[in-house]
Amino acid sequence: xxxxxxxxxxxxxxxxxxxTSSAPSDATEGxxxxxxxxxxxxxxxxxxxxxxxxxxxxGFFNPSSQASEGQTLHGDHAYVFYQVPADAREHPIVMWHxxxxxxxxxxxxxxxxxxxxxxxxxxxxxxxxxxQPRRGRAGRSSEPVTIDARPSDQLWFGIFRLGxxxxxxxxxxxxQDAETVDQYFxxxxxxxxxxxxxxxxxxxxxxxxxTGPSILMTHSHSGGMGWLTALRSDKVAGIxxxxxxxxxxxPEDKVPEPINYLGGVLSARGVPDADFTRLTKIxxxxxxxxxxxxxxxxxxxxxxWTAALAMAEKWRDAVNDRGGDVSLVYxxxxxxxxxxxxxxxxxxxxxxxxxxxxxxxxxxx
Amino acid sequence: xxxxxxxxxxxxxxxxxxxTSSAPSDATEGxxxxxxxxxxxxxxxxxxxxxxxxxxxxGFFNPSSQASEGQTLHGDHAYVFYQVPADAREHPIVMWHxxxxxxxxxxxxxxxxxxxxxxxxxxxxxxxxxxQPRRGRAGRSSEPVTIDARPSDQLWFGIFRLGxxxxxxxxxxxxQDAETVDQYFxxxxxxxxxxxxxxxxxxxxxxxxxTGPSILMTHSHSGGMGWLTALRSDKVAGIxxxxxxxxxxxPEDKVPEPINYLGGVLSARGVPDADFTRLTKIxxxxxxxxxxxxxxxxxxxxxxWTAALAMAEKWRDAVNDRGGDVSLVYxxxxxxxxxxxxxxxxxxxxxxxxxxxxxxxxxxx
Numbered sequence: 001x002x003x004x005x006x007x008x009x010x011x012x013x014x015x016x017x018x019x020t021s022s023a024p025s026d027a028t029e030g031x032x033x034x035x036x037x038x039x040x041x042x043x044x045x046x047x048x049x050x051x052x053x054x055x056x057x058x059g060f061f062n063p064s065s066q067a068s069e070g071q072t073l074h075g076d077h078a079y080v081f082y083q084v085p086a087d088a089r090e091h092p093i094v095m096w097h098x099x100x101x102x103x104x105x106x107x108x109x110x111x112x113x114x115x116x117x118x119x120x121x122x123x124x125x126x127x128x129x130x131x132q133p134r135r136g137r138a139g140r141s142s143e144p145v146t147i148d149a150r151p152s153d154q155l156w157f158g159i160f161r162l163g164x165x166x167x168x169x170x171x172x173x174x175x176q177d178a179e180t181v182d183q184y185f186x187x188x189x190x191x192x193x194x195x196x197x198x199x200x201x202x203x204x205x206x207x208x209x210x211t212g213p214s215i216l217m218t219h220s221h222s223g224g225m226g227w228l229t230a231l232r233s234d235k236v237a238g239i240x241x242x243x244x245x246x247x248x249x250x251p252e253d254k255v256p257e258p259i260n261y262l263g264g265v266l267s268a269r270g271v272p273d274a275d276f277t278r279l280t281k282i283x284x285x286x287x288x289x290x291x292x293x294x295x296x297x298x299x300x301x302x303x304x305w306t307a308a309l310a311m312a313e314k315w316r317d318a319v320n321d322r323g324g325d326v327s328l329v330y331x332x333x334x335x336x337x338x339x340x341x342x343x344x345x346x347x348x349x350x351x352x353x354x355x356x357x358x359x360x361x362x363x364x365x
Numbered sequence: 366x367x368x369x370x371x372x373x374x375x376x377x378x379x380x381x382x383x384x385t386s387s388a389p390s391d392a393t394e395g396x397x398x399x400x401x402x403x404x405x406x407x408x409x410x411x412x413x414x415x416x417x418x419x420x421x422x423x424g425f426f427n428p429s430s431q432a433s434e435g436q437t438l439h440g441d442h443a444y445v446f447y448q449v450p451a452d453a454r455e456h457p458i459v460m461w462h463x464x465x466x467x468x469x470x471x472x473x474x475x476x477x478x479x480x481x482x483x484x485x486x487x488x489x490x491x492x493x494x495x496x497q498p499r500r501g502r503a504g505r506s507s508e509p510v511t512i513d514a515r516p517s518d519q520l521w522f523g524i525f526r527l528g529x530x531x532x533x534x535x536x537x538x539x540x541q542d543a544e545t546v547d548q549y550f551x552x553x554x555x556x557x558x559x560x561x562x563x564x565x566x567x568x569x570x571x572x573x574x575x576t577g578p579s580i581l582m583t584h585s586h587s588g589g590m591g592w593l594t595a596l597r598s599d600k601v602a603g604i605x606x607x608x609x610x611x612x613x614x615x616p617e618d619k620v621p622e623p624i625n626y627l628g629g630v631l632s633a634r635g636v637p638d639a640d641f642t643r644l645t646k647i648x649x650x651x652x653x654x655x656x657x658x659x660x661x662x663x664x665x666x667x668x669x670w671t672a673a674l675a676m677a678e679k680w681r682d683a684v685n686d687r688g689g690d691v692s693l694v695y696x697x698x699x700x701x702x703x704x705x706x707x708x709x710x711x712x713x714x715x716x717x718x719x720x721x722x723x724x725x726x727x728x729x730x
Binding site for chain 2: 031032033034035037038039040041044047048049053055056058059060061062066068070071072073074075077079081086102103104107108112114118131135136137139140141142143144145146147148149150151152153154155157158159164165182183185186187188189190192193262263264298299300301303304
């Protein structure tokens with residue numbers, strides 16, 4: 001009898017979805033029907049100290065003199081929290097945060113609205129949010145680290161393109177009250193170990209082996225790591241990337257010149273032709289927000305993205321020249337203005353989600 | 366029309382709950398109906414570096430030479446993920462992890478079953494899982510730290526009472542396959558800043574101001590911090606504590622002698638009488654697992670808990686002597702054997718959840 005009940009319930013949720021699918025933008029209310037939710041670690045390493053562990057002599061906790069002889073440390077894994085909705089679509093969405101951030105990126109927005117985690121659950125996607133190795137809930141590193149706790153909020157205010165500190169950009173899609181700014185800055189979190197791109201990519205590849213073919217949703221620093229993942233995994237069904245900033249892979253004989261910007265230089269990566277070809281087999285969409293001048297502006301928070309956008313265009317062309325399917329959307333070009341480096345949590349994030357939904361539908365994902 | 370649909374759905378879930386409430390132990394299947402879920406930061410501090418931030422000169426990212434002049438760091442907060450089920454009970458349950466752990470403690474068990482997060486959601490409790498300041502998703506500390514990445518898994522194997530390494534206790538409620546052990550060790554995570562009990566308690570008190578009167582569910586190190594929270598907050602409606610290990614508060618003139626054990630000493634805290642009285646106003650239940658000898662065994666993983674259990678008994682008596690309502694359950698005394706330091710994720714965690722449910726019902730919470 002209970003089975004019958006749940007079958008009826010699933011049917012009702014399906015009906016509900018159909019009834020509202022013509023107006024997804026307002027769908028942030030009502031029940032979330034979750035078929036399954038949970039968490040696990042994936043990837044990682046095991047480090048073993050020399051010697052033999054003695055459970056009597058070494059079995060008590062003393063932070064200052066604790067012996068590690070013969071003991072292991074399980075670390076360097078990614079952490080994943082997943083939810084599968086009642087009437088789940090085929091492909092999960094795997095959401096991967098950017099630099100200095102963790103899974104919070106996709107959750108409740110700094111001003112308290114629903115983020116992409118909930119929005120795409122409501123649109124019937126299984127959603128996996130991950131913390132990459134040595135970040136957030138994946139906090140145990142096999143290598144030591146010193147975290148200097150150096151204040152940097154204002155640096156990120158600029159790089160994340162809220163404005164040129166202390167001024168917000170006019171029309172920026174960000175609620176400027178004190179509580180929102182406070183929550184936003186608290187999303188920043190340090191590396192809890194050396195940043196290791198190969199380690200991160202390896203963990204996500206292993207995650208994809210578990211999820212099966214999935215949409216990879218990336219942001220900023222994970223944008224580049226997402227390309228590297230797709231080079232090595234056949235489980236990437238498509239990529240939705242927000243504001244990739246680095247690690248663009250090109251065929252070895254077609255690596256473009258590095259692009260200089262105020263405070264840095266953006267270099268591309270060369271990869272073997274056979275690897276590069278994999279990027280032409282999946283649909284990819286890239287979105288950039290607003291306030292990215294096409295020419296160097298003298299403002300370092302902007303110039304980094306002027307360089308990234310220029311490199312992304314070269315990369316789009318390189319993949320498409322080989323028969324790929326990369327779309328690059330600079331949001332102001334389609335009439336959407338004021339977005340920051342975090343379009344998925346900006347005030348208009350439902351509009352952005354609609355763009356993504358439409359693209360996914362178009363690509364039959 | 367959509368409102369009508371959801372009302373009907375809520376009614377159906379209510380019916381479903383009523384239909385299964387006589388047999389909660391098998392309720393780990395079927396849909397979770399979530400009315401609301403999200404995350405936020407609470408508590409914390411803001412540190413400001415001297416000087417003036419220059420968005421041009423200091424606005425680019427350079428980890429080795431980045432200037433912090435005039436910048437802020439928002440840190441020392443707790444992170445909270447919450448879910449409110451469709452037919453929610455009055456009081457939320459706030460779940461607070463122990464030492465070396467984070468919110469994962471309450472999520473999927475190491476062997477892949479549902480943890481207390483899901484189990485109590487299914488029993489219609491709003492569930493708030495937190496990462497205390499400088500742990501897990503609350504990773505930004507205002508104070509620097511060096512993390513030494515010293516192997517310590519086998520130490521915790523003993524202290525968490527899986528056995529005396531490398532042997533598991535006979536009959537232990539823990540699945541002993543390699544994958545489970547691997548996931549279990551990966552739950553261990555370091556402090557990402559100096560451990561500060563007052564800071565942790567302050568953040569949880571602020572959380573309770575947001576949730577309103579709540580059941581505080583604590584474990585091990587948060588057991589003691591939970592008592593300290595209840596001393597200072599009027600929003601603790603009751604406490605369910607698993608295996609408290611330290612920070613037992615007694616009236617200043619009734620502080621018991623410290624208890625020595627192999628590798629350490631357990632001291633109690635003295636607090637003013639007026640504060641202590643608050644502990645007598647709320648129902649409290651404490652559970653300890655198995656394999657805690659009443660006399661020192663010469664095994665440090667056990668002796669720490671021999672001391673804790675003895676102190677907990679003194680504390681129970683001290684609170685009850687003043688008219689309080691503290692129950693202390695050593696699980697083998699009620700015929701439940703094999704539990705480790707983590708009864709809520711052990712193989713019999715549904716049986717443990719039933720104990721908790723019955724206690725909550727008895728206390729009309």
